Every structure is written in structure tokens, then in C-alpha cells.
Amino acid sequence: MKHERALERRQFLKGTLGAASLVVLAGCDNLTQSRWFPSILNKTEKLTERVQRAVTPTNALAKEYGEADISKVFPANGSIDPGTEDYAEHVAKHFSEWTVMIGGLVRIPTRWSLAALKALPSRTQITRHDCVEGWSAIGKWTGVPLGDLMHLVQPLPGAKYAVFHCADIDDEGIAYYESMTLADCYHPQTLLAYELNGSALDVPHGAPIRLRFERQLGYKHAKYVMRIELADSLAGIGGGRGGYWEDQGYEWYAGI
Amino acid sequence: MGSLIPDPGQENRPGSDLGMRSEPISLKAHAASDGPTVLQGVVSAARPASAPVVERIYRHRLPVRISHWLNVPCLFILIMSGLQIFNAHPALYWGDRSDRDQPVLSIRPMKTESDEIRGITTILGHQFNTTGVLGYSDGSGRAFPAWATVPSYKSLAMGRQWHLFFAWLLVINGLFFTAYALISRHVTRDLAPTGKDLRGIGKAVTDHLMFRHPTGHEAKRYNVLQKLAYVVMLFIVAPLIILTGLTMSPMIDTAFPWLLTIFGGRQAARTIHFIACFSFVGFIVIHLLQVILTGFVNNMRSMVTGWFVVKREHEGAGHEA
Numbered sequence: 001m002k003h004e005r006a007l008e009r010r011q012f013l014k015g016t017l018g019a020a021s022l023v024v025l026a027g028c029d030n031l032t033q034s035r036w037f038p039s040i041l042n043k044t045e046k047l048t049e050r051v052q053r054a055v056t057p058t059n060a061l062a063k064e065y066g067e068a069d070i071s072k073v074f075p076a077n078g079s080i081d082p083g084t085e086d087y088a089e090h091v092a093k094h095f096s097e098w099t100v101m102i103g104g105l106v107r108i109p110t111r112w113s114l115a116a117l118k119a120l121p122s123r124t125q126i127t128r129h130d131c132v133e134g135w136s137a138i139g140k141w142t143g144v145p146l147g148d149l150m151h152l153v154q155p156l157p158g159a160k161y162a163v164f165h166c167a168d169i170d171d172e173g174i175a176y177y178e179s180m181t182l183a184d185c186y187h188p189q190t191l192l193a194y195e196l197n198g199s200a201l202d203v204p205h206g207a208p209i210r211l212r213f214e215r216q217l218g219y220k221h222a223k224y225v226m227r228i229e230l231a232d233s234l235a236g237i238g239g240g241r242g243g244y245w246e247d248q249g250y251e252w253y254a255g256i
Numbered sequence: 257m258g259s260l261i262p263d264p265g266q267e268n269r270p271g272s273d274l275g276m277r278s279e280p281i282s283l284k285a286h287a288a289s290d291g292p293t294v295l296q297g298v299v300s301a302a303r304p305a306s307a308p309v310v311e312r313i314y315r316h317r318l319p320v321r322i323s324h325w326l327n328v329p330c331l332f333i334l335i336m337s338g339l340q341i342f343n344a345h346p347a348l349y350w351g352d353r354s355d356r357d358q359p360v361l362s363i364r365p366m367k368t369e370s371d372e373i374r375g376i377t378t379i380l381g382h383q384f385n386t387t388g389v390l391g392y393s394d395g396s397g398r399a400f401p402a403w404a405t406v407p408s409y410k411s412l413a414m415g416r417q418w419h420l421f422f423a424w425l426l427v428i429n430g431l432f433f434t435a436y437a438l439i440s441r442h443v444t445r446d447l448a449p450t451g452k453d454l455r456g457i458g459k460a461v462t463d464h465l466m467f468r469h470p471t472g473h474e475a476k477r478y479n480v481l482q483k484l485a486y487v488v489m490l491f492i493v494a495p496l497i498i499l500t501g502l503t504m505s506p507m508i509d510t511a512f513p514w515l516l517t518i519f520g521g522r523q524a525a526r527t528i529h530f531i532a533c534f535s536f537v538g539f540i541v542i543h544l545l546q547v548i549l550t551g552f553v554n555n556m557r558s559m560v561t562g563w564f565v566v567k568r569e570h571e572g573a574g575h576e577a
Binding site for chain 2: 021025032042044045047057062065069071072073128130132138215248
């Protein structure tokens with residue numbers, strides 16, 4: 001009798017726990033898809049950014065590795081080919097006519113040819129690329145420090161962000177873009193890179209110009225950069241959250 | 257339960273174990289309560305108050321209880337959203353890089369020769385068929401199944417949002433608990449195993465294996481295995497999981513490059529984070545089992561109200577109420 005009751009109780013407990021966990025899980029899904037809840041979860045993004053920036057010296061360098069540490073295969077992720085006719089034409093011409101326009105809130109808007117960029121002093125760094133998915137790869141990047149370009153175009157006092165407009169367009173016609181604070185543009189390791197492991201960037205890795213934004217996750221490192229716009233706010237650009245992935249729920253601050 | 261609610265103003269009695277308040281239950285106290293099931297049939301009416309058969313002790317103080325219950329949603333959400341994040345790249349590596357041909361662990365759907373999809377878990381080169389749970393479940397190729405992740409559907413972005421929010425909550429709760437536990441001497445008095453405890457570890461292990469649980473006086477304090485489990489989880493595994501989590505942050509690596517050194521690289525840190533996560537899973541399973549085996553109602557009451565009931569040894573040591 002006592003045994004039966006214990007058994008019943010156990011089954012009741014099991015059933016209750018099972019049902020409760022299903023309800024909790026469904027509840028989590030509902031919360032995830034609600035309008036208000038993600039905005040609460042997202043409150044920690046600012047907190048994380050403030051704390052991380054506070055503990056990290058402005059110009060502290062991300063770890064640089066040795067030649068022996070370079071990944072044999074550097075995986076290409078996200079868009080691996082813009083696939084537009086325009087871009088295909090550039091590929092055919094070996095990017096001889098590719099330009100990067102730097103404009104918006106700057107004193108001297110300037111259009112840079114690839115040759116002009118390569119003629120500027122360059123920086124080479126062997127750094128770790130950390131994808132938001134969790135994997136890491138180490139590569140040797142060469143490019144122009146973005147800070148040098150900023151000194152040349154002279155940002156206006158109101159400029160707070162640099163927005164990177166890219167050549168890749170997704171299946172729904174949405175163009176890839178990214179952004180960072182103006183201050184991050186001046187970090188010594190922030191590059192407009194044109195070489196990976198000693199050769200010109202190939203298409204999967206963002207030819208001919210891609211951003212290196214060390215200290216933040218891979219999706220911030222925009223590929224196929226065509227135009228850099230300095231702006232006082234991210235509100236009117238793209239989906240308004242500062243980047244292609246950010247508009248889909250990823251954090252704008254990707255230091256973690 | 258009116259009479260069982262502790263009076264926070266009352267001083268701890270010196271000499272009681274765990275620095276807890278302890279008071280004998282007399283018939284009067286019992287009659288005045290709404291009769292929690294644990295007490296029924298235990299108190300003898302004829303016995304004078306000076307020789308009680310059960311004793312109730314104030315086992316868990318409020319800050320500990322709050323911290324404990326905050327940990328419950330934190331750990332569940334962190335584990336399940338962590339598995340969601342893991343699913344985005346279901347492989348672990350050692351060192352700084354992810355060399356895809358040399359994973360420590362991978363959990364992936366694979367096609368067999370007959371075009372069937374199997375979930376294959378590979379640990380250090382050894383393959384296991386884990387179809388239905390790992391690698392392939394409910395008709396979709398995913399490392400951990402829908403019932404184990406938050407959200408249940410695939411969403412790295414939302415998995416991260418859940419994870420990072422509750423990570424902050426866990427850290428804040430952890431700091432609060434640690435500060436309280438040190439200042440109140442909860443650590444030194446209740447959690448740190450004594451020399452005597454450690455000498456009795458062999459007996460404790462056999463007792464646990466035979467499902468013999470301490471009763472009477474011994475049940476008032478944590479036993480040595482319990483102490484070790486709590487100390488290891490609180491002061492070794494929890495800091496480890498937080499630090500390895502931070503080591504995955506490229507910004508934190510810039511500020512504190514030694515993190516990469518001590519854990520052996522970012523991917524190694526990710527692997528350790530994963531192992532630490534599963535030691536939490538193991539801890540939770542055993543913890544819940546013990547809560548049920550050693551008197552579910554009594555344990556739950558003590559973690560909700562603080563009050564824990566202990567039977568006197570001479571009154572039938574060995575059985576549960």
C-alpha cells in the first residue's frame with residue numbers, strides 16, 4: 001500500500017516535472033519572440049560594453065601571434081561572394097577600378113583607389129579571428145591603419161560612428177553594413193586590410209578590402225568595403241541597429 | 257505554517273551546529289502550526305519540553321536562501337542557452353585555434369551509405385552513434401536537441417542574449433553570496449571541511465553508496481561529501497566557468513592576456529567552459545537526488561523558510577520521517 005503510494009507519488013512528480021519543464025521551455029520561447037523581453041535581455045549589452053571598455057586601456061593591443069600559429073585553413077564565413085554583376089566585373093578586372101569612398105561627416109571627403117591605399121604606410125599583424133559561432137582562426141593581415149585615413153579625411157566634430165557599406169547583398173536585397181565608434185577607428189590594429197597571409201585577399205575573405213576590427217567578434221569585420229560614412233547616429237542607416245547582423249538581433253557591441 | 261516562520265530578530269544560540277538557531281519542538285509548538293506533514297506523529301505529547309523528539313533548526317539564513325533560488329533560473333538558463341550557442345559550432349578544440357580536422361569533441365549529423373542521417377558524437381577520435389539525442393534529433397541536424405536549448409529553435413543571437421544577461425545575474429549573485437558567506441563566517445563554520453571531516457571521508461563514501469544518510473545530531477551539519485561538493489562547485493567550478501567564459505571575449509583577452517596563458521588558449525578555454533558546465537549538470541542531478549532522498553519536504557521547507565527538522569537519534573535513528 002505504502003509502496004503503491006510512493007510509486008504514484010513518483011509518477012505524479014515525474015509528470016509534473018515534465019509538464020513544468022515543457023511549460024517553462026515554451027515560456028522561454030514566447031518571451032524570446034515577444035517585443036519587450038529581448039529589450040530587457042539586451043540591457044546588459046551596454047553594461048558589458050561599459051565594463052569591458054573601462055577595464056581595457058584604449059590602445060591595448062589584441063594578442064599578436066607568431067608565424068607558426070597561423071591556421072592552415074582560415075575558414076570563410078558569412079557571405080563568401082557578393083554575387084552581384086558589378087562585383088563580378090570588379091573580379092574580372094582584378095579590382096583595378098575598386099575604390100573606397102570616405103565621406104559623411106568629414107572635412108575632406110575622399111575616394112581612394114586600391115593602389116592609393118596600398119601606397120600608404122601599412123601594418124601587418126598576426127591575430128586571432130573569433131567568430132560569434134565559437135571557432136577561432138589565426139591569420140596574418142596587412143592593411144592601412146584606419147586611423148591614418150581618419151587623420152587625412154578629418155572627421156567633423158559631430159561624427160560619432162564610422163559606418164562601413166559593403167558590396168554584398170543578401171537574397172532579400174539587403175546590403176551588408178557594419179559600424180564602430182569613431183574612437184575604435186583610431187585603434188592601432190583597426191585596418192582596412194588587403195592581404196591575408198601574404199597574398200591579396202581572395203573573394204571568400206572579402207576581396208579587395210575588408211575591415212580588421214581586432215578585439216571584437218568576426219561579424220564586425222566587414223568584407224567587400226566600398227564606402228565609409230561618418231555619422232552622428234546609427235538610427236537612419238539600414239535597420240537602425242548599426243549592422244546587418246545587429247538588425248537580426250546580434251549585439252552591436254561584440255567584444256564578447 | 258505561522259509558527260514555523262523564523263523570527264529574524266532572535267539571536268543564534270551559542271553552541272548550536274552551523275551557528276543556527278535551534279529550538280525543541282514541544283507539543284504546544286506543534287499544535288499551533290498548521291501541521292506540516294513531517295512533524296505529524298513524531299511529537300509525543302507526554303514528553304516534557306526539555307527532552308524533545310524532534311528539533312527544528314534555523315538552517316539556511318535569508319541571504320543564502322535568496323542566493324540559492326536566484327541560482328536556479330540562472331543555471332538552467334545559462335546551461336540551456338549555452339547549449340544553444342554550442343550548437344552554432346558544435347565542436348571543441350584545444351589551444352588557440354579551431355583546427356577543424358582536430359577537434360577534441362564534435363557532435364554532428366552524418367549521412368550513412370544508405371542515405372540515413374545519424375547523429376555522431378566524436379570524442380578524441382572515437383565515434384558514438386547518438387541519434388535521437390545528440391547530432392540528430394526530431395528530424396533535424398542539431399548538436400543538442402530542442403528540449404535542451406533556450407530558445408528551443410535555432411537562434412544563436414537570442415541564445416547569446418539570454419546567456420549574457422543571466423551570466424551577469426549569476427556573477428552579481430555569486431559576488432553577493434561570497435561576500436555574505438565570508439562576512440557571516442558561513443564559509444569557515446559550515447562549508448569548509450574540518451580535519452575530522454576529512455578523516456571520515458571513507459566512511460562517508462560508503463554511507464552514501466549505501467544510501468545511508470546522517471540522522472539526528474549529524475543531520476544538523478553538512479557531511480563531508482556535501483561540504484566538498486559545495487566548496488568545489490562554489491569556489492572552484494563557478495569561478496572557473498566565469499573566467500573561461502571571459503577568456504572567450506576578445507576584448508577581455510586584450511585587457512588580461514594572462515587568461516589565455518593560464519587556460520591554454522581561447523579554444524581551450526571554451527572546452528574547459530563546456531566541461532565545467534557539465535560538472536554543474538552532474539552536480540544538479542546529484543543535488544536534486546539527495547534533496548529527494550533525504551526528505552524532500554523537509555529540505556524544501558528549509559530552503560524556503562529556513563527551518564529544518566531533525567529527529568532525535570534515540571527516537572528511531574535510521575528512518576526518515
